[in-house]
Amino acid sequence: MIDLSNSLLIAVAATFFVAGIVKGVTGMGLPTVAMGVLGGLLSPLAAAALLIVPSFVTNVWQLLAGPSVMVIVRRLWTMMAGVMLGTFAGSSILKNGETGLSTFMLGFALAAYSVYTLLARPFQVRPQDERWLSPLVGGVTGLIAGATGVFVIPAVPYVQALGLRKDDLVQALGLSFTVSTIALAVALGSRGVFETHMLLLSSAAVVPALFGMWAGQSFRRRVSPATFKRCFLIALALLGLEMMLRYVL
Template sequence: MTSPAAAHVAIVGLTFLIAGTVKGVTGMGLPTVAMGVLGTLMLPAQAATLLILPSLITNVWQLFAGPGVIGLAKRFWPMMAGIVAGTIGAASFIAGSGGTWAVTGLGAALTLYAMSGLFAWRFAVKPEYERRLSPAVGIVTGLITGGTGVFVVPAVPYLQALDLKKEDLVQALGLSFTVSTVALAIGLARENAFAIGDVNNSLLAVVPALLGMWIGQHVRERISPATFRRWFFICLLALGLQLLLRHLI
C-alpha cells in the first residue's frame, strides 16, 4: 500500500473511530461527525459512500435496542416516507454537478445543528399537529440528506419536540437514521455514485465505528454528558463554518 493510500485509510479509520465515540457517548452524531470531517477532505458524495455501512449497522443496533419498533414504525411512517422521497429525489445534487455546492450545504446544515445544540433551542409540538407536520419534516429532512449527506435537521429537533419517553426517543432516532441511510444508499446508487465496489471501502469503516461506540459507552460513565455535548457542538460548529465559508470567501 502506497503512503498516500495508507494515509487515506488511516484518516478514514480515525474519523470513524471519533464519530463512533461521539455516538457511544451521546446516542447520535456518527454520520454528522463523519460527514463533517471527511467533507473537508473529499466531496460529500465520496464521504457519503463511506458512511453507508457504519451508519446502517450502528443505527439498526440502536433501533432494535428496545421493544417499541413496530409501534414507532406505525406512528412515524408518514415521516419515514417523506424522508425516502426527499432523499432519493435530492441525491442527484450531492452526486452530480452540485457536488461542490453540496459542501456549502453540508457546512450550513452542520452549523445550524451545532447552534441549535449550543443554544439549546427547544420547541414543543402538540399531538394534534403531529399528523400534519410529520410528512413535511420527513420531506425536508430527506432533501437535506440527499443534498448534503447529513440527516439530523430537522428530524432530530422535531422528534425531541414530541415529548417522547427516553427509550422511545432513542429508538425513533434510530428509525429515522436507519431509513435515511438506506434512502441515501438508494439515491446514490440511482445516480451511479454508489456501487458494489464501494461496499468494501464502507465495510472497512465499520470496525473503527463499532470500536468507537464501545469506547464512547465507557467514556459516558466517566464524564458529564452535558460537558461532552457542549464541546461536541463547539467542534461541529467550527467544522460547519469552515465548510460553509470555503466557497463563499
C-alpha cells in the same frame, strides 16, 4: 474513483473511530461527524458513499435496542415516507458533482444543527399537529440528507419535541437515522454512484465505528454527557463555518 492511499485509509479509520465515540457518548452524531471530517478530505459524494454501511449497522443496533419498534413505526411512518421521497430529490445535487455547493450546504447543515441545539429552548409538538408536520419534517430532512449526507435537521429537534419516553426517543432516532441511511443508499445506488471499492471500504469502516461506540459508552461513565455534547457541538459549528467560508472564499 478515489486514490486509496495509506494516509487516506488511516484518516477514514480514525474518522469513524472518533464518530463512533461521539455516538457512544451522545447516542447520535456518527454520520454528522463522518461527513463533517471526510467532507474536508473527499468530495461530499464520496464521503456519503463511505458513510452508508457504518451508519446502517450502528443505527439498526440503536433501533432494535428496545421493545417499541412497531409502535414507533406506526407513529412515524409518514415522516419516514417523507424522508425517502426527499432524499431521492436531494441526491441529484450530489450526483451532479456540484462539489462546491454540496460542501457549502454540508457546512450550513452542521452549523445550523449545532447552533440550534446549543441555543434553542425545548418545545413540544401538539398531537393534532403531527399529522401534517411529520411528512413535512421528513421531506425537508430527506432533501438535506440527499444533498449533504447529514440527516439530523430538522428530524432530531422534531423527534425530541414529540414527548417520547427516553428509551422510545432513542429508538425513534434510530428509526429516523436508519431510514435516512437506506434512502441515501438507494438514491445513490439508483443513480449509479456506488463502486465496488467504495462499498468494501464502507464495510471495513464498520470495525473502527463499533470500537469507537464501545469506547464512547465506556467514556460516558467518566464524563458528563452534557459537557461532552456541548464541546462537540461547538467544534461542529466551527467545522461547518469553515466549510461554508471555503465555498465563499
